[in-house]
Structures are given as C-alpha cells and as structure tokens.
Amino acid sequence: MRIAVTKGEDLLGTLQKRNIHISAFCGGKEKCGKCKVRLISGVLPVTDVERRLLTKEELAAGVRLACCHKKCESDVLIQVEDVSDAVILGAEQEQYVTSRPEDGLGIAVDIGTTTLAMAVIDLRDGHCVSETKVMNPQRIYGADVINRIEACQKYGVDKLQGMVLQEVGKVIRQVLSTGQKISRMVVCGNSIMEHIFLGMDPRKLSEYPYVCEWEETQRIDSRELFGELMENIPSFPVIVMPNIAAFVGGDVVAGVTYTELDRRDKIMLIDLGTNGEMALSHEGVIYTTSTAAGPAFEGGNMVCGVASVPGAICRIQIDDEEVQYQILGTSSNAGNYRYGMADKVYPIGICGSGYIEGISELITHGMIDETGYMEQDVEVEGEIHIVPADIRNFQLAKSAIRSGINILCQRAGVSFEEIKEIYISGGFGKSANLAALINLKIIPKEFATKTRLLGNTALEGAIHVLLQNDDTRLSTIKARSIYIDLANDPDFPKEYVKNMYF
Ligand code: FES
Missing domain, CATH: 3.10.20.30 (Beta-grasp domain)
Incomplete structure (x- = not known):
C-alpha cells in the first residue's frame, strides 16, 4: 500500500x-x-x-x-x-460439547494484546462454523498494554475501542450475511483489553493502587456497542468475562473455565504472554498472580522478533553446528525441518516459540553460558539473527515467569511435586517445545511429565461459556479467586535475580 x-x-x-x-x-x-x-x-x-x-x-x-x-x-x-489483513488461521472445523441445544449462532472473542481470535459456534450442536485470528490493530500504538493505556490518553479510548469493534464487526457482518441469527457473544481478554472494548478508561489499571473500573461479568446489548458501526445490527447480549484483579483478567477466568481448574485440586494454569498470568487451585481457593514478562515470548522487543504470522520462524534446531528452522504457514509437518523458503512463504523473523527453541539450542551447544553471555550474533537465515541483546530481554521474561511460578506455589502452600497437572497456554499455542521450556528453566523440571501445552485457552474458555450460558460459574470463580501481588512480595526480588540464570 x-x-x-x-x-x-x-x-x-x-x-x-x-x-x-x-x-x-x-x-x-x-x-x-x-x-x-x-x-x-x-x-x-x-x-x-x-x-x-x-x-x-x-x-x-x-x-x-x-x-x-x-x-x-x-x-x-x-x-x-499493512498487517491488519494478516489472517493467521482460517476456519478450523471442530465440534464442542453442548448439553443444551438451542437455535442460532454464538460468537466467542478473545482480545489478545497481540492478536484477536474469534470463533463462530452453532449453538444447536456445538459445531465450530469458523475460526479467525487477526492481528490486534491497536498494535500500531505499541506491543504492550502500557503503550495502549498511553494511547487511550492521547487519542481517546473511543479510537482504540473502535479499532477492535471494527474487526469483531467484520465477523458479525459475515454471520448476518448468511441470514442466520446471532444469539449471543462472549468476550474475554486481559483487563485492559476488556476495559477498552467497553470504551472505559483503563488508566486506573496502570496507576497505584491498580484497580479495575469493574470486576464482575458485564452484559451489554449489541446495539449499544456496535450501533454506530452497523446501523441495523440485531439485538443480542454481549457478555464480557469478569476480571479477578487489574492484571488478572477475563482471559484467565476463561482459561480456568476451560481447564476446569475451579473443579479440581492442585491444578495450575500458566499463560506465557506479555503478562505471564497464572492460576493454581488448592483447597477451594484459586490463587492467581501476574508477572510482567514483556513481549519477548510474542516476538516483541527482540531484534528479529515477529508475531506468530506466516513466515515467522517457529522452530529452530542446531545440527552439526548448522541452524535448521521451520516457518509458520508452510504445509510441512511439525518436526519436518526445512531450509530456507518453503511453499513460497519466506522467513520474515522469529516468533516466540522460535526463540524458546533457538535459545535452548544455543545453551545446549555451549553458545550461551549460564549467565546469558553470548559472544556474537547467530545467523538463522540471511539477515535474521539471534543477538546478545535478545538474550537479555529473554532472560527478563523467563525470570519473571519462573519467579511467578515459584512464589505462587509457595503462597498456596503446594510443592512442585504435589501439583497434579499443569496447563500452558500462550500466543505460540501448542507449538512450544516443552523440553526447551524446561532446559531454559522457565518451568520446573518436576513439571516435565505432567504438563500439557494447550494453545489459546482463553478462546476455548469463551466458547465454553458461550455454550454453557451460565453466569453463576463465572461469579463463583471470581469469588473464590485471590490475587498474589508480586510487586509487594518480599521474596520476589531475590527470586527474580536467581532465575535470570539459565
Ligand atoms: S515504533 Fe518506531 S522504533 Fe518502535
């Protein structure tokens, strides 16, 4: 353009x-x-x-x-x-379990800081009609939530709200063009994304004492929200998931719902995103926390970092000192590594899962020491490199996550061995390499045999809520959750320093 x-x-x-x-x-x-x-x-x-x-x-x-x-x-x-058209996923045909067949279609929306994921579900049988993922257009104002809050102050919340409503509106229009009825929409996101979606000033979320304008489940009519954008939009309820705290939003509540963490004991959910959000169930309480990992796991603040879009290098291995990689958007199977271009998709940078695997490989091959020192840039392909500054940013992110895990377990009084199951979600989905996460000490080695990589639990959770149409469960999750504030935790600084090491 x-x-x-x-x-x-x-x-x-x-x-x-x-x-x-x-x-x-x-x-x-x-x-x-x-x-x-x-x-x-x-x-x-x-x-x-x-x-x-x-x-x-x-x-x-x-x-x-x-x-x-x-x-x-x-x-x-x-x-x-223009990256707004970067559709990452097309329709993914899936069938969800529903116990209460009803007419019409439902739309589940996960507003991520980086990407917007949406699914249209047939409420009669739980059938997934279409699933779409696009870049969050607000990215033009910066990769992290603090940039978005600053942009709201500078340009007005309406401006950033409108950008997301436009994208969601495209899916609404698509559904309406088929002549089908929309029964409801369920929306989740971190608390800042949810505030902006509803046109509420998110400033208080970034200023002490960091409070939400609202925390309970919100219900709003589609006409009130999308009326200016779509004159003749039919009326249907838009349900926005509750927030647990300023930094533990509706996306975590959605993840808790999906993994049934609220119904089982000693289950842990870790979301590896810009904010590492975590939840751990123990004796009826859901302990939650959030740690500022920065955008490294989503390819942000890395010299050749990109989001998980076609062309992103998502896997890296070193064999005989030669770097091999795999690109997203190719038809090659996972584990089938290719050199260079494949299926006319060109490598454009490295995404989070690529860095996780690549840095793990560099450690294994002695090219990064335990302090994170790397002598020189490593070429992955052409001008795409991993450089020493990336390792520093990555260490900040990985230490934040690991320190959060350690303190959450300590405060809940549960040892690593006692935890029964760990679910990892995140922008890189199911493609992260578990062995690499352990090698990098992002997650404890005790988790090795009981960890499942789930991809986007927020969208799955929103679909769940859409099908169950049960607000009571959301309120119960909210009421049973407590937030552990790492910023004021006396053990956090020493954990943070300790966990910088590989
Ligand atoms: S937005 Fe221009 S350098 Fe970051």
Missing part, C-alpha cells in the same frame, strides 16, 4: 490517523526498529536511530522508521505493509 504524507506531518501519527496498521512494538519511542516503511519519493534524511536499528542494505533500499520522522522534510510517498 502506498501512502502520500505531506511536508511537516508526523509520519507514524499520519499512519495511525488513517488506520494503517504497521507494527510499532515500542509505541513510537524509537527503540524497537519495527515501524519500517519504504520511501518511494521525496526526502526522509536518515537519523542516528535509523543508522543504529536498520542495516546498510535496508537504508540503501529506502527503508525508514516511521516514528523517527515527526516532521517530514518534504512531501513523501511511502510504501507500507
């Missing part, structure tokens, strides 16, 4: 205003190097930041960083890759 920008205009700001969705992990702070555009005509002098974050080849090809040009020196024409 080519965009004309007038002299004096802010380049990234102009793209944001026009709803052009480019990646801007750091939210325009000139740190991540992701907001790449290509200069077609006009002048955009190369800045010091661009010299540092872009390669010589990229600069020579006219690549620039949108956020480095707050006042364009001339009228310019730029080429932009």
